[in-house]
Amino acid sequence: MHVLVLGGTTEARELAGALHPVPGLRVTSSLAGRVAAPRLPVGEVRIGGFGGADGMARWIRDNAVDAVIDATHPFAETISFNAAGAAATAHVPLLALRRPGWVAGPGDDWREAGSLAQAARAVAGAGRVFLTTGRTGLAAFASVDDAFFLVRSVDAPEPPFPPHMEVLLDRGPFTLEGERDVLARHRIDVLVTKDSGAAATAPKLAAAREAGLPVIVVRRPPVPAGVPAVPTAAAAAAWVQSLAPGAVSG
Numbered sequence: 001m002h003v004l005v006l007g008g009t010t011e012a013r014e015l016a017g018a019l020h021p022v023p024g025l026r027v028t029s030s031l032a033g034r035v036a037a038p039r040l041p042v043g044e045v046r047i048g049g050f051g052g053a054d055g056m057a058r059w060i061r062d063n064a065v066d067a068v069i070d071a072t073h074p075f076a077e078t079i080s081f082n083a084a085g086a087a088a089t090a091h092v093p094l095l096a097l098r099r100p101g102w103v104a105g106p107g108d109d110w111r112e113a114g115s116l117a118q119a120a121r122a123v124a125g126a127g128r129v130f131l132t133t134g135r136t137g138l139a140a141f142a143s144v145d146d147a148f149f150l151v152r153s154v155d156a157p158e159p160p161f162p163p164h165m166e167v168l169l170d171r172g173p174f175t176l177e178g179e180r181d182v183l184a185r186h187r188i189d190v191l192v193t194k195d196s197g198a199a200a201t202a203p204k205l206a207a208a209r210e211a212g213l214p215v216i217v218v219r220r221p222p223v224p225a226g227v228p229a230v231p232t233a234a235a236a237a238a239w240v241q242s243l244a245p246g247a248v249s250g
């Protein structure tokens with residue numbers, strides 16, 4: 001049985017690690033190739049786009065894929081919709097692996113934004129903004145010229161980006177101590193984040209709470225209609241087992 005894991009997340013690497021040693025199972029992880037030096041999962045890896053939903057359907061057929069798990073980032077919307085189309089065209093089962101979103105607790109001052117564009121409107125004139133939504137969404141903030149942005153990203157961003165900006169090249173996991181230091185050192189007034197739900201990037205939320213800072217939380221896009229979803233790599237591995245109980249013994 002050949003399983004295609006659409007990856008680029010911690011959970012996708014966990015899933016590849018769980019499935020890799022299973023006898024009778026071939027696992028291929030797919031990465032977009034967006035990051036210069038990606039963290040690689042164990043086992044077979046392919047890198048680069050498929051060429052839309054049709055290209056992915058072709059890849060599924062050409063490589064005799066039996067099942068697809070979309071373990072991409074909750075905000076990687078296009079690839080998730082492509083996966084839904086490709087799985088339907090190629091007649092293979094598809095599962096979405098989506099970690100749960102963050103939940104506000106006592107002392108949090110969170111304001112929800114429906115999109116990056118709405119988050120950009122919310123921070124106009126808001127002072128010094130810590131922007132942790134990734135370099136690919138920076139264009140949404142490019143016209144905000146009355147705020148300063150501290151932009152944290154793995155690789156250096158390319159234009160368009162906001163006129164008043166400093167870039168902090170870094171990649172999680174982050175610590176509470178480190179996040180406190182960033183907020184204080186850069187005299188941050190407001191934090192902007194996607195609701196990624198990742199443990200590795202959650203300490204910024206605790207640091208903002210401690211500092212009494214507001215947080216603009218960008219809401220997730222929905223999982224494509226009709227695609228079942230599970231919250232953990234273990235649950236996704238169990239789903240694979242349910243498809244091929246004979247092949248998957250461990």
Ligand SMILES: NC(=O)c1ccc[n+]([C@@H]2O[C@H](COP(=O)([O-])OP(=O)(O)OC[C@H]3O[C@@H](n4cnc5c(N)ncnc54)[C@H](OP(=O)(O)O)[C@@H]3O)[C@@H](O)[C@H]2O)c1
Binds near residue numbers: 008048194
């Ligand atoms: N969006 C985020 O905030 C974020 C954060 C952390 C990690 N990531 C990871 O980074 C990757 C790119 O994110 P994105 O938001 O740019 O995606 P996206 O907008 O949903 O996808 C854009 C295009 O990139 C290609 N692609 C995306 N993920 C791929 C994968 N796993 N394997 C092969 N091709 C892929 C596809 O190209 P074709 O149409 O040519 O197939 C897709 O149409 C994702 O895999 C995601 O898991 C994203």
